[in-house]
Amino acid sequence: MSILANSHNSWDSWTKRLFERIENDEDINQNSSEDVSTTSSNSNLKNSIANEKTTFIVGHDVCILSSVNTIIQTTTIRILSLPGLARAHKQPCIQLLRPSLPFATSFMVLNSTSKLLAVAGKYHVAVVILPPAIRSATTPNLAHDVKIHNIGEIYHADDTSPVVKMLWHPLSFNKSHLMVLTADGLLRMYDVSTDPNEPEQIVCFSDQSAFGPSSALKIARSPTSKKKSSSSNGGSGGVFGIDIDEREAVSFSLGCGDDGGDGFAGKLSSVGDGDTSEFIGWNALSVYGVMKNGDLFAFCPFVPLKSVWSLKALNNLKSLTDNQWKSCNQSDEASERRFYWKSRWLDEAIENVNEQQRESNQLPNDTIVLTVSKSPWTKRLLTRQGPIAVISNDSNLETHDFASDLTVVSVGSIVALAISKESGVVDILIQVSSPTADWALQEKLVSSSSHENESPLFVKYEEIELFAPDYQSPAAGQIKFIRDPKYSDAIYAKHYQGVSLISFHPWIKELLKAKELETSTALTDLFGSKHVDSDVQCLIDICESDKSTDGVESFAIVNDLLLGYGFIAKTVNGKSLGHSLTLRSQTLTEQISTNPKSSPSSPAAATRTLKIVAYTPEITTHFEMPRVLEKSQPIIITNEKPGADDTPLDEKLLRTLTSKIVDIRNDIAAIKEAGSFVQNRVEDVQSEALLQHKAICSYVDVLDGEVMERAERIRKRAAKMKVRQDAINARVDAILQFAMDATQPELNEAEREFFAEVRDMASRVRSILKPRLGQVSKQKQILMNQARAIIGSDGTLATLSNEICDTSSISFGNSQLGKINDALKNEYKLLTETWKKAEDV
Structure with a gap:
């Protein structure tokens, strides 16, 4: 096994302590006298490795361990605090949670607050509530009682459709909306804080032509009918239809990003007035699903009924919808109905926001909380958009290449999809047109011509081959994506031969430059002669001889101020790996945008380009005083007695004087050398001071130019807002006076x-x-x-x-x-x- 990563002493130290705590499990052994359960939680993990399958995930400040007992099919969950591992004098303790889950865990997902842990088995889903006291505990404790809620007990039970993927919706207000995709193509969204049994919303990626949109909810709410279909068609656990490849869903991803780091409420809140460089339209409210045969589908809008929104993005969507309506064929009845429902949905959202701001009596803010009324929209199902068209230059397409995973990468205004295939290939698709909000209409109103203009479109940019497929291995082709918490344009692909890093940064940077130039030639060259490939690195490589025993079972990225930036992994046979990752080199000119997002106030400001001078220290060593300058100089004794000139000098005195003269000459030469060294040091310091002065001058220019202009614009805008507010207050006073005069009693x-x-x-x-x-x-x-x-x-x-x-x-x-x-x-x-x-x- 080979590992391509940069090791670091501090990283190696805390990862070593982490794996020692996982393997030894000393905290549980100290309290082994207390009876917790019938499972092997009281025994050493190293001794029970043959009967237990241990996986882990990493959250913001915790590492969650899941140990599955393969004999009795139960799952034990443990929690380990990560910040304590960064301190060498502390030994954090593994905290055991009880009761154990009554099913074997397939994967786990932690929400952004690290308070809710979603655990999925083959057919079951549960949510574990993690109290803060357990996550920060430093004293050994045998077990902690926690609350466990079973999610959708009717829909996720034995012999139902298997659970494929889970995600927490990043736009949820309470961070409590869990999305569960099953193999039959049904995507259910649960609000765990209100009702963990009944889904808040349901959409279906599989083919609905057999039962129609009106009966989608009936099939979703009838697991018994699935059992009957499964036995009749010969499927296993939740059957799909005539063609299992077309109706079996394998993965889904959100248009705003699965982690929400640069999502709808965060990224679009920084968009200035009139600037749409990062506006991605309805894509932020969309959800994508991929079937086993590679077909892509989308639903929009698919968001929680109580979610965090961006007011500027809502206004941009409203403007976009109005412009599209003006440019389309307004005589088409189907288009008119679609734009009517879009405008109604946006108007209701904006009115809801304005009403909340009026009731809260607060200053206007871009990031707002929106509660969409559920009653008008439950009767209308979202339209399944797809199969999404993909433009490709490859004419030799394999028809038997099945998909395994999907993730959406959103950087600025660039939206890309990564689809992994069982043949070891990852397809990179770039979005040309995004999905749009669409609800099911009557069949007689559907117009194919108008609907094709609004359908999403992607173009295939490149095809990355990670490994040669081995169809004899049961885990071959199962590529799963892991998002990088630090860089939004990088993903990790975990497969049976190891882990690979795929960075889209090289070609996304060139694509953004081409879009800024607004020339079709640059875009054509990027897809043709000047094609830029993604940066692919192999982090973990399983050797040919180890394929029968090794395989990456768990992989997680750690991005913490104390712990650093790197990954930890665990193989199937229990081998633990942990290494730091190299950060990208980024200059100050890349960190600070030289082009202001708002329009300049003067023509001179429009033509001026302010740049930050990147200051790199050239003096890297400390100054040490030459020892010869610290040495005490010899004292020369002169003979001043009368008649000393007539006194003859003996040989001993001459030798002494000669040695002294030699020492003085050597000291003089050393002093000259030290003087030249000090002089060179002074010159280096002067040049360093000049560099610092240039850097400071560049900062001053930016402050005096761009920053002061923005401050002046803000000040003028505040003055205008004050004048406008005074006018509004005067008008309100006049209206109140008029109302008081109008309500005075009249005498008969x-x-x-x-x-x-x-x-x-x-x-x-x-x-x-x-x-x-x-x-x-x-x-x-x-x-x-x-x-x-x-x-x-x-x-x-x-x-x-x-x-x-x-x-x-x-x-x-x-x-x-x-x-x-x-x-x-x-x-x-x-x-x-x-x-x-x-x-x-």
């Missing part, structure tokens, strides 16, 4: 006469009472002045003479004055209240 003739009479009475009361109140006020003021004169300015009787008035007369005067004052106050109060009442009336 009798009410008007009554209010006029009341006003007249009030004026008369005022005219009569006003002079009387003035007179009473003057009288009160006179009496108050007299009372003050009698009592005194200080409010006491101290001013009266004790000789004239005795005590009784004084007491009588005080009491009498108080009575008078109270009477006046009461009269004044009554008059004041009367005046106020008159004014109120």
